[in-house]
Amino acid sequence: MADLFDRTADAPRPLADRLRPAALPEVIGQEQVLGPDAPLGVMLASGTLSSVVFWGPPGVGKTTIARLLADETQLHFVQISAIFSGVAELRKVFDAARARRRDGQGTLLFVDEIHRFNKAQQDSFLPHMEDGTILLVGATTENPSFELNAALLSRAQVLVLQRLGHDDLERLAARAEEVTGKALPLDAQARAALIGMADGDGRALLNLVEQVLAWKIDAPLDAAALSTRLSRRAAQYDKSGDAHYNLISALHKSVRGSDPDAALYWFARMLDAGEDPRYLARRITRMAVEDIGLADPQAQAICLQGWKTYERLGSPEGELAIAQALVYLALAPKSNAVYAGYKAARRTAKSTGSLMPPKHILNAPTKLMKDEGYGKGYAYDHDAEDAFSGQDYFPDDMDRQAFYEPVERGFERDLRKRIEYFAKLRSQRDA
CATH class of the missing domain: 1.20.272.10 (Zinc Finger, Delta Prime; domain 3)
Structure with a gap:
């Protein structure tokens, strides 16, 4: 018996909810995953839908597509959010899915913000995915490569959903006008500005459209008038994301x-x-x-x-x-020669272990060290012709290395000439 005091059926529904697609072909955008030759299109055509993770910004249809996939495959749809769910709720979800499976009913479990689950919680999905208790559809705004376990990723295909383009959002606005029976009271530039305010987010656009349609105005607004009434949506940005x-x-x-x-x-x-x-x-x-x-x-x-x-x-x-x-x-002229040389020197330093410097460049503050040959044969460069002795400063058991290779750009062109000059002097000293 209906509750006589229940007024939810008469409550106004947000425009975004009223325009939610009833079938996959009604989804605007995302042809790269929904098209006939795209991953989901191929899966549905073959009747072999597998677990997937939707990666994309807010308001591009992740929840809607998940719900419609359940309809297409006659799976029971269950939605949870990793923000509000813990181990106890997951256990209840898995138990209910297991009971449905015994009755011949499969379960599509949609997990919003799946990256918020920790490693143990993510691992808890694995046995239920493997035995067919659930078909997992995850949604995340963060890079799955960094936020999801390798074991989970190996059992689910990652599908990238893209922010909606201008044409997609224009189609969405036109659909809103058709459903409401009202035209947006905006001139062409203001309409374009409204779409820009949504920043690729379909849900944000419909919320903006709903606000504009509620205004009581006599003439279409221009872009300047629109900007005084509405604020641009904050850019999607996370300083750690x-x-x-x-x-x-x-x-x-x-x-x-x-x-x-x-x-x-x-x-x-x-x-x-x-x-x-x-x-x-x-x-x-x-x-x-x-x-x-x-x-x-x-x-x-x-x-x-x-x-x-x-x-x-x-x-x-x-x-x-x-x-x-x-x-x-x-x-400025570009060169990564020092950067590359530094990294090469670090690699060589690690690979050569604890090789000692040659004795002729070691100081000998004690008689014992002098007797051991420390400092013997060192050539003081200021006393040499051109203030360059050409001595070898690498370890005795190591060939001379060339880490720094200046480019023929900017000031490094002069530095290359200097290196070539000293190499010429060194070969003359060696001879």
Whole structure:
């Protein structure tokens, strides 16, 4: 008997819930996993759906697709969140799935934020996946390679869901207008601005659309009027997550690729997302050391000056000093010769163990050490012609090595000439 006091059936449903697709073909975007030749399309066509992990940003359809997969395969759909579930709830879920299996009913278990489970909790899924008690569909916004156990990943296929593009979001907005029977009261530029505010998140777009459709206005709004009424959605960014490492990688490679405009763009993106400018100043200084080196010895000093200027001025004025250093780095001649030489020297140092320096370059502060030959035969370079003796400073049991190979760019072009000059003198001394 229905509860006469239950008003949930009459309660208004959010637009995002009303527009939730009823079948997989209605899902907007994600053709790379849902298309006929895409992984899920092939699985469903062959009737052999396996466990999967959806990796992608918020609002791209992870939950919706999981629910529709259960419908397509006649599996009982169970949804849990790793944020709110513990061992006790997992045990109940597995017990219920086992009981359903005995009755001939399979279970699709959708685990949102699956990366939040610890290793032991992730391992608890394995036996139930292997014996067919559950078909696992996980969802994560973090890189599964870093956040999920290898054992779990070996039993589930990772499918990447992408942020929705402009055309996808436009289709979603048009569908909302069709379902509600109302047109968005926006001109073309304002409509484009609204879609940009969603930042690739379909759920965020529908929430924005719902707000706009509720306004009582007489004429379409332009982009400026829209921006005064709505705030742009905060960029998807986690200082310890994928977005952080993806953007700093993009910034670093833009500098290495001598593209100041791209470097400024990624720099601005990170600042807008709330990144600490001091972190960026430190990373930019590292770029000067790693990718420019002695091709432009001033680069490191300019980075340190920009960093120091930021500390004096603070935000936002001081950020311009870091941006100035960033542009200088992007346009500076590039060389990783010292970086490569340093790494090669470290590898060689580890492989040669405890070889002693040659005795002729060891000090002999005691008579015993002199008797042992310490310092014997050392040539004082300032007394030699050209202030260069050409002596060997590597261990006696080790051939001379060449770790530093300057490039023919910037100041390192001069350093290469010096190395070649000393090599010529050394060969003459040896002769």
